[in-house]
Amino acid sequence: METRQPSHRLIWFLRGVLLVAFLGGWEMGARAGFLDPFFYSSPGAILARLFQWAADGSIFRHIGITLWEMMLGFAIGTVSGMLLGYLFARSELLGGVFEPLMALLNAIPRLVLAPLFILWFGLGITSKVVMSLALVVFVVFFATYTAIKEVDPILIANARILGARPRDLTWHVLVPSALTWIFTSLRTSVGFALIGAVVGEYLGATKGLGYLVSFAESMFDATGVFAGLVVMVIVAGGLDYVIGRIETRFSVWKPSR
Amino acid sequence: MSQPVISLRHVSMAFPQHNGDAFLALQDVSLDVDPGRFVSIVGPSGCGKSTTLSLIAGLLFPTDGEVWLEGRRVEDVQTSVGFMFQQDALFPWKTVLGNVMAGLLFRQVPRKEAQERALSWIRRVGLAGFEHHYPYQLSGGMRKRVSLAQTLVYDPDILLMDEPFSALDVQTRDLMENELLALWQELRKTVLFITHDLQEAIALSDEVVVMTAAPGRIKARYPIQLARPRNLLDIRTSPEFEAIYSHIWGDLREEVMASYARSQ
Numbered sequence: 001m002e003t004r005q006p007s008h009r010l011i012w013f014l015r016g017v018l019l020v021a022f023l024g025g026w027e028m029g030a031r032a033g034f035l036d037p038f039f040y041s042s043p044g045a046i047l048a049r050l051f052q053w054a055a056d057g058s059i060f061r062h063i064g065i066t067l068w069e070m071m072l073g074f075a076i077g078t079v080s081g082m083l084l085g086y087l088f089a090r091s092e093l094l095g096g097v098f099e100p101l102m103a104l105l106n107a108i109p110r111l112v113l114a115p116l117f118i119l120w121f122g123l124g125i126t127s128k129v130v131m132s133l134a135l136v137v138f139v140v141f142f143a144t145y146t147a148i149k150e151v152d153p154i155l156i157a158n159a160r161i162l163g164a165r166p167r168d169l170t171w172h173v174l175v176p177s178a179l180t181w182i183f184t185s186l187r188t189s190v191g192f193a194l195i196g197a198v199v200g201e202y203l204g205a206t207k208g209l210g211y212l213v214s215f216a217e218s219m220f221d222a223t224g225v226f227a228g229l230v231v232m233v234i235v236a237g238g239l240d241y242v243i244g245r246i247e248t249r250f251s252v253w254k255p256s257r
Numbered sequence: 258m259s260q261p262v263i264s265l266r267h268v269s270m271a272f273p274q275h276n277g278d279a280f281l282a283l284q285d286v287s288l289d290v291d292p293g294r295f296v297s298i299v300g301p302s303g304c305g306k307s308t309t310l311s312l313i314a315g316l317l318f319p320t321d322g323e324v325w326l327e328g329r330r331v332e333d334v335q336t337s338v339g340f341m342f343q344q345d346a347l348f349p350w351k352t353v354l355g356n357v358m359a360g361l362l363f364r365q366v367p368r369k370e371a372q373e374r375a376l377s378w379i380r381r382v383g384l385a386g387f388e389h390h391y392p393y394q395l396s397g398g399m400r401k402r403v404s405l406a407q408t409l410v411y412d413p414d415i416l417l418m419d420e421p422f423s424a425l426d427v428q429t430r431d432l433m434e435n436e437l438l439a440l441w442q443e444l445r446k447t448v449l450f451i452t453h454d455l456q457e458a459i460a461l462s463d464e465v466v467v468m469t470a471a472p473g474r475i476k477a478r479y480p481i482q483l484a485r486p487r488n489l490l491d492i493r494t495s496p497e498f499e500a501i502y503s504h505i506w507g508d509l510r511e512e513v514m515a516s517y518a519r520s521q
Contacts, residue, residue, distance in 0.1 A: 157316050158346035162407070163336040163363035172359065176350040253350045253391040 041223040049227040065208040066197050069125050073132020074193035081137040085144025106138045111199055118204040132196030139189040140182060147181035148174050186243055261289035262415055262447050263313055268322035270308055282308045284472035290449055297450040297458035298466045301516035305473030306451040310417045314340050339413035341404055341421040347392045353403050354388040360411045378406040398429035416448045435489045442486050455509055459501055460489050467508050470516035477508050
């Protein structure tokens with residue numbers, strides 16, 4: 001058995017080879033006529049489309065709209081998820097009544113609700129924000145709820161003897177403890193926020209990345225669909241990078257893995 | 258004769274169990290501790306030693322009997338005591354300084370003063386230079402020093418210590434015990450120290466209380482008349498120490514065996 005770790009450089013090299021082989025094969029297949037460009041498009045055509053979108057600036061408007069919907073959905077979903085999680089975890093009565101309801105709602109595949117949200121909230125950004133927050137709120141709610149329910153009782157006992165009033169207990173013990181869980185679920189919830197916004201746009205909108213893809217589809221424009229997907233991947237990758245930076249900034253007290 | 262600062266009067270404590278029965282952890286325990294004394298409670302595991310401390314601190318309330326602290330009945334969590342837990346009780350998201358300051362800030366001490374007092378205690382427990390480290394960056398012994406500073410910084414008159422050093426390796430533990438004793442010699446606080454280690458109890462204390470296997474009752478109390486100040490690194494080999502040890506061990510042994518037999 002080979003036990004030596006493969007070097008970083010080798011891994012990156014092989015990744016490059018794979019990418020070039022895939023794109024090259026695709027491009028050549030399209031040019032040679034193995035792959036019908038009408039159905040499969042080609043990397044060159046997709047790249048050209050991306051440049052065109054960038055040149056006329058239209059793509060940035062769509063990205064901007066999607067990000068804006070996503071951020072609103074994320075912000076509202078996170079804040080309400082935290083508040084609900086905190087309330088339900090701290091109050092036996094509220095928790096007892098509502099926790100099963102939250103679990104039940106969480107079991108509904110919310111993407112199916114998207115057409116209803118569009119019906120209720122229209123084709124504008126509201127329906128996308130609602131879709132996005134409907135996905136985020138549960139992730140954050142359960143993270144907060146579990147964090148507060150499972151905070152080490154020794155820490156609470158210690159804080160109380162040290163003189164913590166209920167307010168101190170919230171800010172010095174419960175919130176920091178919950179934040180670590182929420183940060184752990186941050187990647188998931190940001191991903192969900194993006195999915196919510198895009199799916200909402202896909203089903204009915206006049207702007208945004210989801211709309212772009214759905215419009216291209218309705219025109220049987222495979223190049224437009226692929227170009228839209230590439231933009232989504234770039235946006236998602238960029239968000240992931242930003243979150244990674246935020247995570248390292250805020251969880252300094254955690255041992256680095 | 259001065260008033261006892263800690264007073265348990267016929268205290269019993271039962272915990273409900275899953276099967277509906279009650280588990281009797283403490284049965285009719287009465288104990289007085291005079292101010293400035295260092296008293297240890299030893300007993301087999303599961304004899305209610307820790308429960309006793311929680312009752313005194315007002316983290317739990319007895320099923321029967323009364324707990325008095327500094328002339329007042331314990332009916333709420335007692336912020337006038339210092340409590341050192343067996344487990345790690347530091348806030349992992351706070352630095353050493355943040356952890357040591359916490360009690361002062363909770364007590365509305367102005368931030369600047371709190372910081373100065375915390376820094377001076379951090380130096381005193383030998384952690385100068387580690388003010389901005391997080392608990393995960395410290396060794397077990399260092400974390401215990403932070404706990405000690407966190408507890409002593411607000412100057413409680415009574416220290417309740419629940420097997421504080423049991424998780425440490427033997428050498429670190431000896432050192433920590435020695436330092437604790439030196440601090441106590443200087444500060445003269447009342448200490449109630451829980452341990453399952455009879456040697457530790459004798460070496461540190463003015464009095465050793467032996468508890469029975471569950472339900473915990475007080476089996477016997479032994480005054481320890483070893484001269485002070487003591488050097489813990491030498492004391493254990495003195496013939497006097499050994500005589501006391503074998504005397505108390507006779508009593509404790511029965512309880513340990515009883516507890517062990519029950520757990521089989």
